Amino acid sequence: MTSLPNKKGRFGPYGGRYVPETLMSALVELEAAYLSSKENPKFKRELANALKNYVGRPTPLYFAKRLTEALRGPKIYLKREDLCHTGAHKINNTMGQVLLTRQMGKKRVIAETGAGQHGVAVATVAAKFNLECKIYMGEVDKTRQKPNVTRMEHLGAEVVGVSEGSKTLKDAINAAMRDWTTNVANTHYILGSVLGPHPYPMMIRDFQSVIGLEAHQQILKAEGRLPDCLIACVGGGSNAIGLFHPFLSNKSIRMIGVEAGGMGIASGKHAARMATGSIGVLHGTMTTLLQDPHGQIQETHSVSAGLDYAAIGPEHSYYRDKKRIEYSHATDEAALRAFRLLARTEGILPALESSHAIAYLMEIASSFDSRQIVILNLSGRGDKDIDQITSEEVLD
Ligand SMILES: *Cc1c(COP(=O)(O)O)cnc(C)c1O
DSSP states (O other): TTTSSSSSSSSTEEEOOOHHHHHHHHHHHHHEEEEEEEEOOHHHHHHHHIIIIEEEEEOOOEHHHHHHHHHHHEEEEEEEGGGTTTTTTTTHHHHHHHHHHHHHHHEEEEESSSSSSSHHHHHHHHHHHHHEEEEEEEEHHHHHHHHHHHHHHTTOOOEEEEEETTHHHHHHHHHHHHHHHHHTTTTEOOOSSOOOOOOHHHHHHHHHHHHHHHHHHHHHHHSOOOSSEEEEEEEHHHHHHHHHGGGGTTOOOEEEEEEEEOOOOTTSSSSSSSHHHHHETTTTEEEOOBBBBSSSBBBOOOOGGGGGSSSOOOHHHHHHHHTTSEEEEEHHHHHHEEEEEHHHSSSSBBOHHHHHHHHHHHHGGGHHHHHHTEEEEEEEEEEGHHHHHHTTOOOO
16 A cells, blocks of 8 residues: 555556646656655765755654643644744755756756745755746735745745736646746756646655654654554645655554635635545646536635645545545634644644644544544644734634
C-alpha cells in the first residue's frame, strides 16, 4: 500500500497525468530527475543539510499539557511545523524542488499560491539559490493575505494578480500552468501541494514525509510507543500525508484529515470535497472534486485561504476508498474558536488552516481516554491571519 503510486502515477483509479502534450516531456524530465536524485547520496546530503541548517529541522514534537487538560480527552502532542523557516510546512517541499531545479539546470521558477505561504516558501528558496521567480496569486487571495504578498516582494519575487474566474487558487494554478507551457525549457513549476499531474503528488508527499518520519522517532522517544491517532488539516493534503505516510503500514493507528466546512455543508459554502464531492479531473489529476452536474468546478469557501480549493490530492481519495484514512470537516466558526483556545492555553497562534484540525479534535476529544495519544500536525503559524481574525469579531 505504501509503494504507491504505480509507474503511471496512479493511486488506484486516481492521479495520473491529464495534461497537454507540451507539458508531457517536462513531466517526464521532472520524474526522471526526481527518481535519480532521490537515490543520489550527494542530493540526499544536500537536502538533509538544508532542512537542518536552513529550515530548522527537526521541528519539536511538543506535549501540549494545558490543551490536554482543557479538552479532558487524549494526551495531545503538536508537531510544530509552525516553527519551520517561513512559518509553515511548505518549505519542506520547496527546498526539495529547488534543489531539483538546479539539478535540471533551470534558471527560473514559477508557482501558484493561495494563502501565500507556498509563494513565500518559493520566493525564499528562489532568493537563496539566485533564481528568477514569478508567483501567481488570485486577486481575492492577494487582498486577504496582504502581509504575505509584501513578504514575497521583499524576497525579490514578482507577484502576479490573477483576475479570472473566482480569483483564487484554482485560477492561479491555471495561470501558472499556462506560463509553464510557454516557458518549459528554462522554467520549473514548483507546485505547492500533493496535487497536479504525476510526479507531483508522489514527489511532494515524499518531501513532506520528513514530518512523519521525525514524529515517529520523537513519539517513541517521548512515550516509548506509537500514537493512537493522527490528525491534520487537508487543503491539497500535503501536511496531512506528510505526517500520515510513514505510519500508514501500522494498521492500529487511526488517521483523520480535516477539511474546511466553511459556513456548514448545508450552506454549500465550504471546501469539504470528501463530504459532497465526486470524481473528476482538475489541474492534471483525477481525484475527488467539488463540481456541478456538468463538470464545472464549484466555488469553494473557507475562512482559511490554504484550505480553499475544489480538489483534494489523489492519494487521499485512494485512502478514503480503502477506509484507511477518515475525513471530516470543521466550520469557519469552529476553527476560530480553536484558534482562540490554542492561543490562550499554549501561547501558540496557529494558522487558521491548522485551527481546523484543532477544532475537530475539540469535537471528538471526549471519545478518547486519557492514556491514548494523539499527534496533531500544527501545519503553520497564525501571524498571517491575525488581521482577518480581528475582523471576524468572534473573539469574545
Ligand atoms: C498551505 C497550507 C495548508 C494546506 O495545504 P496542504 O497541502 O493540505 O497541507 C495547511 N496549513 C498551512 C499553514 C498552509 O500554509
